[in-house]
Amino acid sequence: AGRLLQGLGSGAISVALYVMVGRHYPEALRPKVFAAFSAGWVVPSLVGPAISGLIVQHLGWRWVFLLVPLLAVPAALMLRPALAGPARVSAPAGAEQPDDRVRWAGGAALAALLLYVGGQQHGGVAAACMIVAVIALLWCARRLLPNGTLALRRGLPSVIALRGVAASAFFACEAYLPLLLQRERGLSPSWAGAVLSLGALGWFAGSWLQGHQQRGWSRQRLLRVGTVLMSVGITATLAVLFNAVPLLLALAGWALTGFGMGLIYASLSVLTLSLSAPQEQGRNSSALQLSEALCVATALAVSGALFALFVETAPHTGYVLCLAITVGLAVFATVVARRV
Numbered sequence: 374a375g376r377l378l379q380g381l382g383s384g385a386i387s388v389a390l391y392v393m394v395g396r397h398y399p400e401a402l403r404p405k406v407f408a409a410f411s412a413g414w415v416v417p418s419l420v421g422p423a424i425s426g427l428i429v430q431h432l433g434w435r436w437v438f439l440l441v442p443l444l445a446v447p448a449a450l451m452l453r454p455a456l457a458g459p460a461r462v463s464a465p466a467g468a469e470q471p472d473d474r475v476r477w478a479g480g481a482a483l484a485a486l487l488l489y490v491g492g493q494q495h496g497g498v499a500a501a502c503m504i505v506a507v508i509a510l511l512w513c514a515r516r517l518l519p520n521g522t523l524a525l526r527r528g529l530p531s532v533i534a535l536r537g538v539a540a541s542a543f544f545a546c547e548a549y550l551p552l553l554l555q556r557e558r559g560l561s562p563s564w565a566g567a568v569l570s571l572g573a574l575g576w577f578a579g580s581w582l583q584g585h586q587q588r589g590w591s592r593q594r595l596l597r598v599g600t601v602l603m604s605v606g607i608t609a610t611l612a613v614l615f616n617a618v619p620l621l622l623a624l625a626g627w628a629l630t631g632f633g634m635g636l637i638y639a640s641l642s643v644l645t646l647s648l649s650a651p652q653e654q655g656r657n658s659s660a661l662q663l664s665e666a667l668c669v670a671t672a673l674a675v676s677g678a679l680f681a682l683f684v685e686t687a688p689h690t691g692y693v694l695c696l697a698i699t700v701g702l703a704v705f706a707t708v709v710a711r712r713v
Contacts, residue, residue, distance in 0.1 A: 412581070481509075541673075597710050599640065604707055
């Protein structure tokens with residue numbers, strides 16, 4: 374119930390922030406605004422994993438969850454004065470009723486849940502649950518995302534699709550990286566957490582560059598470069614699976630992966646607002662977040678099921694299969710980027 378409440382709040386915040394940027398900032402300033410967004414979380418991302426690792430190592434993992442909510446209270450108090458009466462824009466004529474979208478979103482959430490449940494089963498039951506869940510996810514996503522998103526239609530549909538593909542590649546790799554570093558390379562929890570900070574630092578650098586670059590690169594070019602860098606970075610990161618590969622290569626690879634994501638993530642945010650009429654900015658920003666959430670949930674569920682299948686008998690094979698999925702998603706992102 375707590376996670377459900379947290380997710381409702383996070384989803385509302387993300388969409389509202391995008392709409393406020395679209396309402397109050399001219400198009401020329403939006404790349405810098407989204408770069409500033411990344412700066413807002415880069416410091417916590419730099420120090421947070423390392424601090425969490427120390428807390429886990431010396432106090433226990435429960436204290437991480439007990440301390441985090443205390444940070445939300447001052448954040449809420451600081452935010453209130455800045456939110457005085459944002460402009461309202463009426464919904465477009467003939468728009469789908471909110472209740473319909475809530476039902477489809479609820480169906481997508483239940484399908485994602487079934488996907489995770491299926492991953493914990495065995496044999497035919499697991500396969501049946503996951504097949505039904507994927508079909509239901511695609512059916513609900515078709516009603517929640519702009520027309521043509523699943524077919525990778527050029528323009529806004531491919532922008533929405535690319536957010537999901539790129540985010541699932543990045544976050545699926547990030548999910549297994551600390552465990553991989555601890556179990557296969559012998560790092561402590563605090564050092565494994567510190568490695569994640571390199572990705573955050575790279576993400577901020579890429580986001581800052583896309584907002585301040587002087588070469589006049591188009592958004593399409595930034596996306597193509599970003600997806601290639603992310604693919605190369607994830608491949609280098611996964612080389613840590615082989616003990617003969619220096620750990621330094623994986624660290625550099627994860628920083629490069631974050632740099633590519635910084636170029637991609639902010640550029641997709643800018644493009645979504647640019648390709649949306651004012652009255653559609655909320656809906657399309659919502660679709661951007663939904664694409665990311667559904668794709669990341671699917672990638673984590675499928676890779677988690679594979680990892681659970683091999684973790685007892687051949688954990689190295691489990692790592693290889695799971696992380697190969699992330700490489701495949703990253704390479705697929707380079708294809709989608711050419712259709713934006």
